Amino acid sequence: MKISIQGLNKIYKNGNRALRDINLEIENGMFGLLGPNGAGKSSLMRILVTLMKPTTGSIRVNDLDLQKHRKDVRGFLGYLPQDFAFFSKLKTWEFLDYAANLAGLRRRVERKVAIEDMLENVGLYEVRDRMANKLSGGMKRRLGIAQALIGDPKIVVVDEPTTGLDPDERIRFRNLLSKMSQRDIIIILSTHIVGDISSTCSSMALLNQGEVVYHGPPDQIIKEAEGNVWQINATNAEFESIKEKFHVISTIPDNDGWEVQVVADKIDGFSGKPITPNLEHGYVYFMEYKVDQLKSLTL
């Protein structure tokens, strides 16, 4: 599978420009879409899943133009929107059955097996007869992913899937996606939680104010941050000054004061040691330093 996005722009009727000239190539595997709230992730997702038209630009899925071949593209889509909480009065299995039916699983027996498998996979088998509305938040997300994955979709788009999940569920969820991504399938994962991407995605894009500011493997972002992430042991007085000067990523109180992690080119006047960055550090470093640089370059 291959998705190629070219010159994609979306300007809403109120003049709000959600996407600016997006160009992306997405191939099999997990693709992470990272960005702050309002960066345009959901708009891009909604265009990808045919819920919305772009203003200009094109998306081709396996060389099929998305606008012209909605029927075909919808045939291999699975989608989990950001908000997925309100259901009509259907039972868990019924909702899945509805989705499976529309996803093309026409034969009853086939569908039954697929649904039961899926319910097992997402751990909802026990609650299959419960009304979908009565499920807990985590269960609803799992039902959401289940309906997105049922019927063997070739492209799965999941928007902020782990919001509100407890750590256990989040891990389970990531694993499920990873397992799926082994097949000939594209999973697009949009999130503002960096951890979701670092553990699963082979490729990612960083979106900021409607623009792709980074496209590539997550490792590259981490690499860029190397030498720019520091751990400082600070007193209370120093801590106040650090907060003003640097981008603080984490703070842990210790016996004498605080153990603070910051992103900075250098930490003049404070004693600290550089640490090995992770994706989160990379993301912050990129957003704080690189984006500004990029912007000043384009200006």
Add this chain to the structure above:
Amino acid sequence: MLSMLNIKTVARYEIKTLLRSWFLRIFSLLTIAILVFFDLMVITDVGPNPPWMFRAISASIPYFNLLIFNLVQAVIIVFLASDFLKRDKKLDTTDVIYIRSMSNADYVFGKTFGILTVFSLLNIAILLIALIFNFIQTDTPVVWEAYLLYPLIISLPTLIFITGLSFFIMVILRNQAITFILLLGYIASTLFFLTNKYNHIFDYMAFKLPLMYSDFVGFGNMKELLIQRGIYFFSGLAFIFLTILLLKRLPQSRIMTRVSLALVIVFTTISIYAAVNYLSINFTASALKAQMIELNNELRNEAILNITDYDLEIEHEGDQISGFAKMRFINRNEHPVNRLIFSLNPSLIVDECSLDGRPISFERKAHTIQADAATAIEAGQMGEISIKYHGAIDDESCYLDVDEETLESNNTLALMNIDKRHGFIQEDYVLLTPEILWYPIAGVTYSPENPTFQNKQFSNYRLTVKTDPNLQVITQGEMVENKNGQVMFSEKVLLPQISLTIGKYEKKSIVVDSVQINLFYLSGHDFFTPYLNELQDTLASMLGEIKQDYERDLNLDYYYKSFSVVETPIQFYSYSRRFASYQEVVQPQVVFIPEKCASLMNADFKGSFNREKSRVEKSNQAISDKEIQSRILKRFITGTFTTGFSGRRFNINRGSQTEMARTLSKPSIYKAFPNYYSFIYYVKSGEWSVLNQAFESYLLSENQSMMSLIQRRIGGLSGDEHANQLLKESSFEQILKEEKDKVAMEEVIKIKGNYLFALIQNKIGIEAFDNFLSEILIAHKFKGLEISVFNESLKERFGFDLEPYLENWLKSTEIPGFRISDIKAYEIRDGENTRYQVLFTITNEEDVDGLATVSFRTMSSRGGFGGGGMPSLDLEKILHIGAKQKKEVGIVLDAEPRLMAVNTLVSQNVPSALSHFFSKIDVNEKMSPFDGERDEMIIDKKMDDIEIVVDNEDKGFQLIQPDNESLLKKWLKIDNTEEDQKYVGIRFTRPPSNWRATAQPEFYGKYVLSAYITKEGTGDKQAIWNTEIPGAGMYEIHYYVGKLPVRGRGRSGGGGNRGGSGPGASRGDQPNDPNTGSYQLTVFHDDGVDEITLDIAKAEEGWNLLGNFYLSQGPAKVSLSNETDGKFVIADAVKWVKVND
């Protein structure tokens, strides 16, 4: 393109979701529960007095159930259909469905099918319930086709349309609340205002569409129904396809988008085409009628030939007839006739017209045939005209004399609507009455330029009918031949008109007084025999008794050899006429009754029998089943055909109390009377054509004064009073031409007729006139009595010339007003005998003469409240009271009077008939009998100097009330029939929120005994009596309290039965006594303002002194506030009486 699998999936889950909706569950269950309860009460014998209608017309069971359910489902569906899009918008889970590979059409269809499936199931459930009740009620056969047709005609188009419309509006507005309000508003407006407009074109729910299904003819209007329902079915489909186009989801099938667009156009076009077609039916009919009226106006003065013999040959095939009418004529005009004018139903095609065997040229314009005689037909010349014609009939061209509003009004029984048809020609059923002009008649029909003129001729009739030999042919006269499917009838007695009925009839006959009485009923419609089975041997004598009683009352004879009662389809409808007092349902020798007597009172023989039986058993009376059956049948026959009053009109009018009072006095429209009078006698007069009806209504009026008394208690004005209100404003002539309300017009004709005859009776004597009238009528039977001949005979015999009075009778705009006072009765000695002297004074203060009849009910009067019908009143005297005349009247009776009724006929009086109950009659042995009238002086006592009365009818009376009528009410014009009437019937348990005038005999008034009433309030409403005080001085101020009758207790003989009450006991202490509460009156006088509280319970009946006050010359007033501790206040009259200077 469409994927059935997708549609099925979406539909399946829509059904699941809908069935889980509490809104739907509760609404449906509630409706089902209500309908089950209703069915139980009206269809089965469980209810106390189930209406006969539901069991009589079998199809009414599914019809009623579906009609009510449809109303409910139309509302639920608005909510649910608009809800689906709202849900789609609100539910984020919808997105995951939207991204699936299905076309927008799949999705919308799926949703639509889901909704339709659920509602179809509910409809089926409702029909099953109806069916169960239908089965339970074993004597009501199941009409299977009704169970199939009603859902298709009522529910399906409603469902498709409202679903489509809701989808569409919701897609456009994307706001469920606004959609809901908009659609409910639409539903309400179609239900309340628009339904009747343009022949129900806006009635998408078919709530008012005439859908009653007859066993004779089915719907009878299938084509119209299909077009009307088609409008909504197809526009619903157009909306659904439009929703596909407008759905906020990116389409995926270009073909389907184009197909949808094409179908939107196609369905919209079909729907518009149907609507235009539907409207054009109406417009074409209106245009045709306008043309017919124009022609009638134009040709009404053309000389017409007198047809002496009709020889008609009619062949019936399918929905057409072909006819050959041979008419022997004589030119009774005084001059030759060149142009021959005939009228024939406008949709019948005239093939040939010939005079004395030679074809003549003719022109066919609308209903007229205008033929050229070639050579003039001389005066007195006889000859034969024949007209050959064929075609279908158009019953929309009937009733030119009926206004649009009346024509458009619904014929509704228990919410179910019945089509109004005036004739039928179908494969297995034919019903043709003269109104439909199924055979040619000489001259034209109704012309508004002479609205009361009736073109009546008496002819010999011979009719040959060729039809399916399995069908029964019913017409006037005797059957003289019946072979090869050809039936020939001939009548020796001259007839003014004939009718033709063909159908699968069965016949029951009995000979009564040498008249053969036939009952023709549709095969399978014998619902009566099992409940009248014991009467076989006594039926003839019972019918004979009824007949003789009726004839004795009318003082007229029955001239025909047979009398047939013919069952007709429930849709057969007739209107009252401007030119006749009878309706089309009555024809010579034939009365057409509705299908299974569905709308007739007392027709539920089974129910009546069971109720009567259980009553008899409860009271341990020894009354046999035979006697019960006899009572039931007698009640039905007299009620319908002889002395009864109409039950049918209740439902046609809007049922307000005032209307009810007026229509109560309407005789049943099925009365045999026209067969005694109208088809035999005819008073001819070009100019005074209304006289014919005046004669009829005079002969028909029975117990009128008694009726008036009873009506007064029910409603506002009685028919007579209503007529007088009209006569106060316009002349009789104007009313005849302009009054649209037929009931009102008939009332006016009735009182004017009675007035005219009272005038003659007053001059020549009551008995002498009655004898004269019957003699002269009989002498002119079957040929018509010229009014000039009548007047000449009157002059010759009694020296009384009516002519000078007629002009005034027709054109006068003034009417008298009477005051009746000093009513006294004594038991006196007249030689050996004990007799009774009644004395009273009657004054006419107006500038025109007037008449009043005085009737009595005495201890020896016939009838009584307990017997059959009204107690009779014996007419004793007719008084003529000149302008500004006062008379003392003395009447001597042989029997003790119980009640005296003075009917003021044409007068300003409300009540127009005064009744006086004689509770106690003193013995006066010295009094010598006085039977006559003594003139008295009207003493002009310059009352203004000493006594001033301001009544609510006077100029000085003023009402203050804030305009608190809600905008919605104004807008909807709810209850406007009541608003139009000045005097309204008041239910004292529910007094009006604004001041309303009401007339009751207890109130004060010069002629109009009325007062204003309003419900208790905060003092925001006031009644004010203003006057000018002529000279300063001390005045007594009185307030008039008219004590209202206590409900459920008679008023006669009041007083004596409360003799033992203590001082605290008053009328106010009785339950149901409306005379309670205290009134807050304000008296304005020289020393300031006095607030006076008047306790109504303790007040005297009549004038109550409020106090003595000093008043200067100039304006003075008293006011009454609506603040009271009772339920209402009544503003009547205030009196100022000067006591000293």
